[in-house]
Amino acid sequence: MKELSIFFVDSMSESLLNNFKDTEQIKDYFEINKFKANKKEVLIVPKLYLKNEIDVILVSIDDSLSKSELCELGSKVRNKIPFDCNISYLFSLETEVDIDEFTLGLILSGYKFQKYVEKDSEEKNIQFDKTIDIDEQQFIRDSIYFVRDLVNLPALDKTPDYFIDKVKELIGSEKIKLTVFDKKWLLKENFGGVIGVSQGSAKEPYFLVGEYNTSADFQIALIGKGVLFDSGGLSLKSPSGMETMKTDMAGAATAWAVIKLVSSLGLNVGLKVYTPLVENMPSSTAIRPGDVLKMRNGKTVEVLNTDAEGRLIMADALAFAAEKKPDLICDVATLTGAAYVALGVDIGAVISNSEKYSGEFIKSNKNQVESYHELPLFQGYKSLIKSSIADMKNTGGRFGGAITAALILEEFVDETPWVHLDIAGPARARSGSALNPEGGTGFGVIGFLNFFKLLSKNYQ
Numbered sequence: 381m382k383e384l385s386i387f388f389v390d391s392m393s394e395s396l397l398n399n400f401k402d403t404e405q406i407k408d409y410f411e412i413n414k415f416k417a418n419k420k421e422v423l424i425v426p427k428l429y430l431k432n433e434i435d436v437i438l439v440s441i442d443d444s445l446s447k448s449e450l451c452e453l454g455s456k457v458r459n460k461i462p463f464d465c466n467i468s469y470l471f472s473l474e475t476e477v478d479i480d481e482f483t484l485g486l487i488l489s490g491y492k493f494q495k496y497v498e499k500d501s502e503e504k505n506i507q508f509d510k511t512i513d514i515d516e517q518q519f520i521r522d523s524i525y526f527v528r529d530l531v532n533l534p535a536l537d538k539t540p541d542y543f544i545d546k547v548k549e550l551i552g553s554e555k556i557k558l559t560v561f562d563k564k565w566l567l568k569e570n571f572g573g574v575i576g577v578s579q580g581s582a583k584e585p586y587f588l589v590g591e592y593n594t595s596a597d598f599q600i601a602l603i604g605k606g607v608l609f610d611s612g613g614l615s616l617k618s619p620s621g622m623e624t625m626k627t628d629m630a631g632a633a634t635a636w637a638v639i640k641l642v643s644s645l646g647l648n649v650g651l652k653v654y655t656p657l658v659e660n661m662p663s664s665t666a667i668r669p670g671d672v673l674k675m676r677n678g679k680t681v682e683v684l685n686t687d688a689e690g691r692l693i694m695a696d697a698l699a700f701a702a703e704k705k706p707d708l709i710c711d712v713a714t715l716t717g718a719a720y721v722a723l724g725v726d727i728g729a730v731i732s733n734s735e736k737y738s739g740e741f742i743k744s745n746k747n748q749v750e751s752y753h754e755l756p757l758f759q760g761y762k763s764l765i766k767s768s769i770a771d772m773k774n775t776g777g778r779f780g781g782a783i784t785a786a787l788i789l790e791e792f793v794d795e796t797p798w799v800h801l802d803i804a805g806p807a808r809a810r811s812g813s814a815l816n817p818e819g820g821t822g823f824g825v826i827g828f829l830n831f832f833k834l835l836s837k838n839y840q
Contacts (some may be wrong), residue, residue: 384465454485455814523637524822531820535609573692580666581659596650601701604635605713613686702794718781720805
């Protein structure tokens with residue numbers, strides 16, 4: 381395997397030029413390739429120019445680059461590596477720059493989903509010198525790849541049993557207790573939302589619970605939406621609207637990826653994950669517009685649109701989690717198209733009943749790899765979800781849809797501090813890039829990691 385040095389520079393300094401055999405020759409090479417060591421420039425320099433005769437990729441950076449820019453730059457460099465190699469780092473910088481996110485981008489950008497391709501394209505074998513600590517970046521990569529693989533998998537093969545097997549595989553070596561509950565248990569425990577949404581499908585529902593570090597001083601519940609396919613039910617989506625609905629379980633996959641990552645890094649928080657698994661399908665047994673469901677906490681919901689199903693299964697899970705009296709409840713879901721109408725496809729929506737915890741979530745992810753923006757939990761919109769025959773209805777109409785959906789969820793957290801992520805936009809990349817190929821992105825994993833790291837520090 382060849383050796384390759386990634387050389388970080390911020391100017392055409394003497395310390396840079398001294399690494400080359402012939403100063404005038406390398407200056408000519410730079411001029412021919414228009415390399416001026418300006419920010420984010422990348423240039424491959426063959427080993428014949430180097431005194432140590434090791435191939436080099438010059439990367440021009442400075443301390444003004446955000447972590448997101450560094451991560452993208454790492455993915456750009458990954459695409460320029462021409463051969464299998466062992467990577468070392470060199471530095472010629474006037475100011476200190478944290479390159480952890482550069483390394484993460486380098487590692488993350490190797491993803492390909494080729495399960496259904498007859499001939500796989502070969503990925504370059506890239507290893508790192510032992511002086512470079514990449515443990516955390518590899519844990520993050522494994523968790524994000526888990527989400528991407530599950531999101532990209534077609535619903536035909538993404539059965540509840542398959543999902544459960546993949547979760548077991550993911551957490552097998554971690555100190556995480558997994559409990560799998562079936563339809564019989566869900567009926568007995570009055571999970572009316574989960575049962576209602578699932579009853580149009582031939583595939584029976586499940587409810588998964590994962591537990592990590594239950595003795596920690598600070599306990600978190602994390603709920604993930606697990607609609608393995610969303611046809612809209614009897615409120616049927618259009619054909620084009622269904623094309624990407626294998627994505628609708630991204631929240632559940634994210635929740636499991638996060639607990640695995642928290643365990644791998646040994647964070648000092650307790651974390652319980654709750655993920656209902658259902659399909660939302662039309663059939664003679666499916667719930668109908670106008671039906672009323674009785675939820676886990678006894679509240680009733682009039683279902684006016686069966687395509688607003690995620691909030692129904694999430695409501696049961698939130699109510700169940702709230703009964704355990706955690707210090708904080710979080711949830712993550714591809715919940716509403718309204719969220720990405722409001723914020724676009726690259727920004728996650730944060731909605732919360734707690735200024736403290738929403739503020740800490742936003743703070744922990746400011747200028748980081750993932751982008752978030754807070755939307756208000758505006759109580760004035762509660763009138764939009766008021767039902768004349770039940771405690772509430774499952775849709776507040778077209779306008780403010782991300783907020784009214786969150787207001788429904790709020791009814792099930794029992795005044796526990798709660799942070800809700802709507803990732804309907806960024807959970808899936810509409811077009812490919814080196815860092816995020818088209819399809820599942822794994823968005824939310826890094827966001828929760830940063831947040832839980834901050835919370836963990838508070839209890840050290």
